[in-house]
Amino acid sequence: MCGIVGLYIKNKDQRSRLGQLFRPMLSEMTDRGPDSAGIAVYREDSSTDGKLTLYHDNPDFHWHVIADEMESALKTPVTEERIASHAILRAATDPSKMREWIDKTHPEIRVMSAGRVLEIYKEVGLADAVMERFGVPQMAGSHAVGHTRMATESAVTTEGAHPFNTGNDLCLVHNGSLSNHNRLREWLRDKRGIPFKTENDTEVAAGYLTWRLNEGASIKEALEAGIKDLDGFYTFAVGTADGFSVLRDPIACKPAVIAETDDWVAMSSEFRALADLPGVDKATIWEPKPGTVYTWGTA
Amino acid sequence: MGDRVTMEILDLGKDDLRTINRRLQKRDGEDNVSDFEVINPKGSHALACGLMHPINVTIKGHTGYYCAGMNKEANITVEGNAGPGVAENMMSGKVHIKGNASQYAGATSHGGLLVIDGDASSRCGISLKGCDIVVKGSIGHLAAFMAQAGHLVVCGDTGADLGDSIYEAEIFVKGKVESLGTDCEEKEMNDERRAVLADLLNKAGADDDPADFRCYGSGRNLYHFKIDNAGSY
Numbered sequence: 001m002c003g004i005v006g007l008y009i010k011n012k013d014q015r016s017r018l019g020q021l022f023r024p025m026l027s028e029m030t031d032r033g034p035d036s037a038g039i040a041v042y043r044e045d046s047s048t049d050g051k052l053t054l055y056h057d058n059p060d061f062h063w064h065v066i067a068d069e070m071e072s073a074l075k076t077p078v079t080e081e082r083i084a085s086h087a088i089l090r091a092a093t094d095p096s097k098m099r100e101w102i103d104k105t106h107p108e109i110r111v112m113s114a115g116r117v118l119e120i121y122k123e124v125g126l127a128d129a130v131m132e133r134f135g136v137p138q139m140a141g142s143h144a145v146g147h148t149r150m151a152t153e154s155a156v157t158t159e160g161a162h163p164f165n166t167g168n169d170l171c172l173v174h175n176g177s178l179s180n181h182n183r184l185r186e187w188l189r190d191k192r193g194i195p196f197k198t199e200n201d202t203e204v205a206a207g208y209l210t211w212r213l214n215e216g217a218s219i220k221e222a223l224e225a226g227i228k229d230l231d232g233f234y235t236f237a238v239g240t241a242d243g244f245s246v247l248r249d250p251i252a253c254k255p256a257v258i259a260e261t262d263d264w265v266a267m268s269s270e271f272r273a274l275a276d277l278p279g280v281d282k283a284t285i286w287e288p289k290p291g292t293v294y295t296w297g298t299a
Numbered sequence: 300m301g302d303r304v305t306m307e308i309l310d311l312g313k314d315d316l317r318t319i320n321r322r323l324q325k326r327d328g329e330d331n332v333s334d335f336e337v338i339n340p341k342g343s344h345a346l347a348c349g350l351m352h353p354i355n356v357t358i359k360g361h362t363g364y365y366c367a368g369m370n371k372e373a374n375i376t377v378e379g380n381a382g383p384g385v386a387e388n389m390m391s392g393k394v395h396i397k398g399n400a401s402q403y404a405g406a407t408s409h410g411g412l413l414v415i416d417g418d419a420s421s422r423c424g425i426s427l428k429g430c431d432i433v434v435k436g437s438i439g440h441l442a443a444f445m446a447q448a449g450h451l452v453v454c455g456d457t458g459a460d461l462g463d464s465i466y467e468a469e470i471f472v473k474g475k476v477e478s479l480g481t482d483c484e485e486k487e488m489n490d491e492r493r494a495v496l497a498d499l500l501n502k503a504g505a506d507d508d509p510a511d512f513r514c515y516g517s518g519r520n521l522y523h524f525k526i527d528n529a530g531s532y
């Protein structure tokens with residue numbers, strides 16, 4: 001079991017309330033996954049800077065030193081912002097270059113996310129405490145995806161927490177378990193050059209989508225191809241820079257429910273996570289069909 | 300007090316689930332309250348489970364996992380959608396979902412009537428043991444898997460593998476069947492079956508014409524181990 005939630009705010013006037021609406025959704029899913037919690041927020045920054053969310057297990061880690069080093073290496077100004085155990089580094093450059101530099105120069109630092117709008121925060125512990133630590137309830141943005149984890153196939157660590165980000169501004173959360181992840185990871189790493197950081201099955205699914213997107217597929221096409229290539233049980237919620245998608249495997253044992261109004265669309269493992277959203281009593285509510293890709297925004 | 304019928308409102312916004320289920324089960328002594336309304340369910344789990352008296356319960360909103368499980372005698376209405384496993388293992392009484400139902404609605408139920416006004420998703424009525432289920436909308440895949448007794452009526456369409464490995468339950472479908480499961484086959488729609496179907500549609504308040512339905516049941520080929528198949532195991 002795990003809990004997943006996603007909220008995409010269609011009405012731009014309400015995007016300042018993203019974190020406030022999202023917090024009770026993830027909080028309600030705590031008992032589906034008390035091991036760790038993670039949140040991916042699409043912040044709609046007006047700048048086109050590249051941005052990394054980074055994690056180090058030393059809470060007093062010298063992020064300013066890293067920012068200075070990156071600045072001289074990439075020859076562009078880099079700013080840093082410490083947020084609890086995480087930090088955000090921003091620079092007017094390609095986020096892939098920033099990620100590459102960190103991975104090569106500072107393998108002790110974990111890149112939680114890379115992109116232009118995406119930030120990912122994740123920690124071991126209960127959802128409320130994790131959200132509080134990173135100030136999620138105060139965050140504004142277009143959409144957010146969250147996960148509460150009950151670990152099954154790999155260790156309870158910050159690295160093993162969802163969401164997973166493998167390509168710029170892409171994130172994936174997953175309820176279920178994949179059975180062909182070892183062989184697929186090997187193939188993606190050895191034949192397609194997709195790097196992996198953990199033994200986690202969900203990271204393989206995220207890497208698979210990144211590979212498909214790099215090949216020119218839309219997220220809808222990438223997910224549709226995934227129905228054939230990913231073996232196992234899953235409900236996925238996927239965030240991209242300007243969109244949000246949901247997919248369940250064809251057997252569809254893992255639960256999911258979607259609610260939509262003119263202002264927002266939300267999905268969750270269970271209705272109770274959606275019960276307090278404004279206007280939910282008038283929302284269109286349905287269970288996503290097995291093996292069917294749903295997308296919103298310009299995903 | 301005499302025979303006076305009274306109505307009691309139970310608020311899940313105020314009281315916890317165990318308190319409310321305890322009240323609905325009348326575990327602190329019987330009284331003559333025959334009608335209950337449950338407000339603010341907000342998708343909570345295992346609501347109105349294990350009821351044992353002929354009372355009327357109306358739930359005002361959507362419910363989560365396992366609503367109305369193990370029901371005996373009670374008449375339970377959900378004015379919203381029901382989550383996975385609604386009316387699981389019902390013994391008698393009636394459960395009426397006014398919205399849609401999620402996976403394995405009515406699974407393993409022995410008796411009573413489950414009515415779903417909207418759609419039901421996958422595995423509706425799996426291992427059915429004598430309950431009657433009427434779905435006014437459509438249902439998902441693997442419905443009535445290994446169903447042993449009872450009836451499943453679907454006024455809309457069904458997903459794939461309907462009635463896989465079915466024993467003696469009967470399935471009536473008005474719309475399209477995506478595919479039949481192993482050893483499930485179409486049966487002749489005779490007068491006896493039409494009468495059973497008409498009665499179920501009537502009880503469920505559905506005005507569909509029994510003449511528009513087809514009947515499906517067991518081919519009875521999976522009942523016994525066949526030595527010719529030994530190589531397949």
